[in-house]
Amino acid sequence: MxxxxxxxxxxxxxxxxxxxxxxxxxxxxxxxxxxxxxxxxxxxxxxxxxxKRHGTVQFQVYWTASADLARVREQWSRLAQLPGLEGFSTFTPEQALAALQDSLDGAMDFSWLKGSSPLPPTALITFAVRDHSEAFTREMYGRLKGLAGVERVTFNPLELDAASSWxxxxxxxxxxxxxxxxxxxxxxxxxxxxxxxxxxxxxxxxxxxxxxxxxxxxxxxxxxxxxxxxxxxxxxxxxxxxxxxxxxxxxxxxxxxxxxxxxxxxxxxxxxxxxxxxxxxxxxxxxxx
Amino acid sequence: MAFVRVRDVSYRFGKRLALEGVNFSLAKGGFAFITGPSGAGKTTLLRILHGDLPLMHGHAVVAGFSLNAMARSELPLLRREACLIFQDYRILPERTVFENVALPLEVRGLPRARVAARVAEMAGALDLAKVAHERCDNLSGGERQRVAVARALAVGPQLILADEPTGNLDPDAALRLMDVFRQANTHGTAFIVATHDERLPGMIPGARLLHLEAGRLTATAEGGDGEDD
Known part of the structure; x- marks a missing residue:
């Protein structure tokens, strides 16, 4: 040696x-x-x-307007731990109302709705597209749809196609x-x-x-x-x-x-x-x- | 059994026949000179015996190794027993005298202290002590030749094959070198020395004399160390 x-x-x-x-x-x-x-x-x-630009698929999750916010927050914290997450934004009814007002550049005044926003809690969840993206999307869609209090889940299939192509x-x-x-x-x-x-x-x-x-x-x-x-x-x-x-x-x-x-x-x-x-x-x- | 036995050995460089049907043998501890003009095949014969050129035809045994049946992995072992001193020295010019002489000792895995002691001994014997830490590219031709000789003798091999070892030495230095060879020979090292210097064989009493002409062994003079073929 x-x-x-x-x-x-x-x-x-x-x-x-x-x-x-x-x-x-x-x-x-x-x-x-x-x-x-x-x-x-x-x-x-x-x-x-x-x-970043084409390799993701985004789910928009709408809860019912009457959903218990404490329970929804709990679900949000669990969703934030999901693997492959690229972005996660949540909106309480009040935050959704403020975002709506911002997007309208102050053309409308929603101050009278403050404290009693009719908008539901929502979440924008973005995932990086990986192998078997269609199966993953299907599974994730079912999982989100099955959450208690969730009324509707949407995603853009074209976005998924573009991501898969890239x-x-x-x-x-x-x-x-x-x-x-x-x-x-x-x-x-x-x-x-x-x-x-x-x-x-x-x-x-x-x-x-x-x-x-x-x-x-x-x-x-x-x-x-x-x-x-x-x-x-x-x-x-x-x-x-x-x-x-x-x-x-x-x-x-x-x-x-x-x-x-x-x-x-x-x-x-x-x-x-x-x-x-x-x-x-x-x-x-x-x-x- | 002969220590070196060469039977019907021939060698060609392309179409040119360098050796043809050479036969001779040498006992353990023997001394032989191969004489002959330039191009007679002396170097070719030494290189074959050292495993540097393949044996194309005939049979040869050197220091117990049959060159006909020897595996490639055995070549280093043969070369540890049979050292070749080249006419063009084959030393490493960018290394010191010490490093060059130490090379075969290190290859054998000797401890540093023994390597240093042996190198110092050889440097003293061959008048290299003053230049021991000089790079070899700063040495004269005669000094380089002595470095090559010191490297071969350092390991005390069973056989030394020397190609024109006095070619670059003045008569006094040649005499001293032959004295070193004689001493090594008395300690059991066999020698085959190729030379065209007619005076050298006379310096080793009892040495065998082989004369090559155009690749053929034309004359042998038996000394006390030779063996009958």
Whole structure:
């Protein structure tokens, strides 16, 4: 085990032997991953916007005007815990009356109804559309309709169709595109790191001559390859963050109102891990006969 | 049983015949010189014995390893017993003398203290102590040659195959190197030295002399360590 650690450390310390070559490899990896990251950033934001604007279905739930408000509030607090909830707005009869008045821009005065609003308690419940959206909608519709005191539940089937269509588009186009992009980046990174190992050919030959086994030759190469991959991907993420900060508000104006967000932490970590793994494998394979 | 046994070995580089029907054997702890002009096949023969070139035709046994039946995974084991000193040194120029000489010892998993002691011993024997921590690309040709020799001798192998080991050395240094070889030989290490320097065989009394011409063994002179074929 001590030998293994020593070889792994040797791989890292060997990076100092050819600093310029190592720097250039890290730059090449960083640029490839940065381009891939920019595409991921674009896809992530496009997907998020599609989800926000078209990827939801909204239920409007009307209780009877005579429903017990305390009981309705209890139901609201339970509904607020539902999984997949994207938005939840509730209106007591008084709040509904105030919202009505606001929407009419003060053209009518309902102050005489204050304290005895004839409007029922209502709730607007928005769900993200997921797989089996029709079954989910049917089930949710039945569940809401079955709540005590609920008089009517409505939703727009066209909204559901649009959401399902956008979801299909992201599934069939955007994510395969993302996978393709990652595959290209992996190839570029893999071959870049593998080419960098050509600089170690003399060392590989000498180690073979003195009777080193394959794993003994490959371990230091793999650790230096992985280190270069990790350094390159971290640089790429830093560049990507800088680009995101710079571009964050570029589309934040009416009527678009899109704020560019950074890719999720899990995706960023996945990118780093994938690049490091590809570099490790590429450098391990580079030492083959 | 012979320590090195070569039977009817031939080798081609494309259409060019580099070795043809070579036969010889060497006892454990023996010493043999292979002489001959450039292109006679000396280096090819050494590389075959080191497993660096595949055995195309014939049979060969080196340090108990049959080159005909040896698995690829056994090659490192053969090379731990039979070290080759190349004419072009094959050392790592960006590493120090110490690191180069330590390489085969580290590969064998020796503890650091023993590695350091052995490297210091070899550096002293081959007059490299002053440059032990110099990078090899700062050394002269003769010093690099001695680094290659030190690396091979450091592990105390059973067999050393040396290709023109004195090619870059002045006569005094060549004499000292042959003295180092003689000492290692008295400790049981067998040697096969390829050279076109006619003076070298005379420096090792009892050494076997093999002469190659155009890939064929044309003459052998038996020393005390040789074995009958």
């Amino acid at each position: 001590e030998t293994v650690f020593r070889l792994l450390l040797r791989g890292l310390s060997d990076l100092r032997l050819k600093p310029l070559a190592g720097f250039l490899i890290v730059c090449a990896v960083a640029m490839a991953v940065f381009l891939c990251g920019l595409f991921s950033l674009f896809l992530h934001n496009l997907d998020a916007e599609l989800g 979801r299909r588009i992201t599934r069939t186009l955007l994510w395969p595109l993302a996978g393709f992009c990652i595959a290209i980046a992996a190839l570029v990174v893999g071959y870049t790191v593998r080419l960098s190992m050509l600089g170690h050919q003399a060392e590989i030959d000498v180690l073979r001559l003195v009777g080193a086994r394959d794993w003994y030759i490959r371990l230091p190469l793999a650790s230096s390859g992985a280190a270069m991959g990790l350094a390159g991907s971290l640089c790429a993420l830093a560049l990507l963050k800088a680009a995101q900060v710079y571009l964050a508000d570029i589309l934040y104006y009416p009527p678009v109102w899109i704020r560019i967000e950074f890719i999720p932490a899990r995706q960023a970590a996945g990118l780093c891990l994938a690049v490091t793994l590809v570099s490790l494998i590429a450098s391990w394979l580079a030492a083959r006969d």
